[in-house]
Amino acid sequence: xxxxxxxxxxxxxxxxxxxxxxxxxxxxxxxxxxxxxxxxxxxxxxxxxxxxxxxxxxxxxxxxxxxxxxxxxxxxxxxxxxxxxxxxxxxxxxxxxxxxxxxxxxxxxxxxxxxxxxxxxxxxxxxxxxxxxxxxxxxxxxxxxxxxxxxxxxxxxxxxxxxxxxxxxxxxxxxxxxxxxxxxxxxxxxxxxxxxxxxxxxxxxxxxxxxxxxxxxxxxxxx
Numbered sequence: 001x002x003x004x005x006x007x008x009x010x011x012x013x014x015x016x017x018x019x020x021x022x023x024x025x026x027x028x029x030x031x032x033x034x035x036x037x038x039x040x041x042x043x044x045x046x047x048x049x050x051x052x053x054x055x056x057x058x059x060x061x062x063x064x065x066x067x068x069x070x071x072x073x074x075x076x077x078x079x080x081x082x083x084x085x086x087x088x089x090x091x092x093x094x095x096x097x098x099x100x101x102x103x104x105x106x107x108x109x110x111x112x113x114x115x116x117x118x119x120x121x122x123x124x125x126x127x128x129x130x131x132x133x134x135x136x137x138x139x140x141x142x143x144x145x146x147x148x149x150x151x152x153x154x155x156x157x158x159x160x161x162x163x164x165x166x167x168x169x170x171x172x173x174x175x176x177x178x179x180x181x182x183x184x185x186x187x188x189x190x191x192x193x194x195x196x197x198x199x200x201x202x203x204x205x206x207x208x209x210x211x212x213x214x215x216x217x218x219x220x221x222x223x
Contacts, residue, residue, distance in 0.1 A: 007038050010215045018209070022202055025069050025090075025191070027212030029054060030219045033061045039215070040066070048090070048210055052078040059085060071155070071191075071210055073127050076100040080107070088113040090155040090191055090210075093127045098137060098146060105148035113152045115191055118177060120170040121159040128156065131177055142185050153189030153207070154178050158197055167197050171204035178205070 011026070018024060025048040028036050036047055036058060045065060049055035050072030059068060067087035074091050082089075083104035092098050092114045105112040116137060119128030129137070134154070141151045156174040158167040171192050178190045193201025195214030202209065213219060 004038050007035060007216055008042060010217075011039055011042060011044070014211060014214060017199075019202065021207060023189070023208040025071070025208060025210045026215055027071065027194075027210050028058065028216070029072075029212060031212070031216045033058050035216050036062055036066070046087075048212075052081055055086075056081060069210075079104045083110065083112065084108045086112060088115065088152070088189075090115040091117045091127070092137075092151075093117045093119075093129055095133075095137060098149065102146040102148045111148055111150050113150050115153050115155040115189060116151060117155045118174055120156040120173050122166075122170075123159050126157055126159075131173075134177065135181075138181050138184070151185075151187070153187040153191060154181070155189075155191040157194070158192070158201075160196075164200060167200050168204055171201055171206070175205040 014024065023046060025046050026039055026044060027048040029050040040063060046067045048069040048071045049058065055068060055070060069088045069090055070082065070086055071090045074089060074097055076097055079100045089101060089112060101112055101114060116134045117128045118131060118134050119126055138151060154174055154177060158170040161167065174192055175190060178187060181187055189208050190206050191208040191210065192206045193209040195211050198209040198211060
């Protein structure tokens with residue numbers, strides 16, 4: 001992990017690079033709560049975690065005005081553990097999980113922001129809905145199903161490759177779907193782009209990027 005000064009330098013450099021309309025989700029998976037405090041002290045409030053257990057641990061230790069995004073694969077039996085405080089679930093990749101988020105949001109009297117995760121990469125390790133599955137869920141939402149969630153946009157991950165044209169072609173697929181859905185009901189968030197490709201994602205229309213190692217340095221996989 002970088003020193004505190006390097007973390008702040010990296011963060012400030014990225015903030016300077018991002019257009020005003022692009023949100024930064026600082027991804028803190030495997031980094032200690034201290035790293036979150038560094039950016040929190042600089043005024044940042046939007047952070048992302050991949051695993052529910054790590055999210056729960058950090059939420060317990062850190063200020064409660066942080067807007068937590070869950071960006072990793074979510075199991076339906078874990079939704080109830082985060083329903084009371086999660087700001088946005090970016091990884092809705094099935095009708096089953098959307099139904100459970102809707103149910104748990106109703107149980108705690110909240111509306112939870114969600115993004116539909118669409119599989120745009122050519123890698124089997126990536127999760128996500130097909131475009132047609134995403135269309136069906138979104139149409140059901142427009143028809144007033146899932147009254148306790150707000151589908152605020154789409155999320156996707158490009159293939160891990162050096163081929164920039166392939167990455168851009170995948171991001172453009174997601175942007176086209178975003179525009180198609182927005183014509184039916186306005187969406188705000190197109191979450192695509194991570195530390196290695198967020199510049200390309202912004203070129204292709206991203207309004208939110210998820211950056212971890214680009215701020216905090218190489219991850220320490222200690223568990």
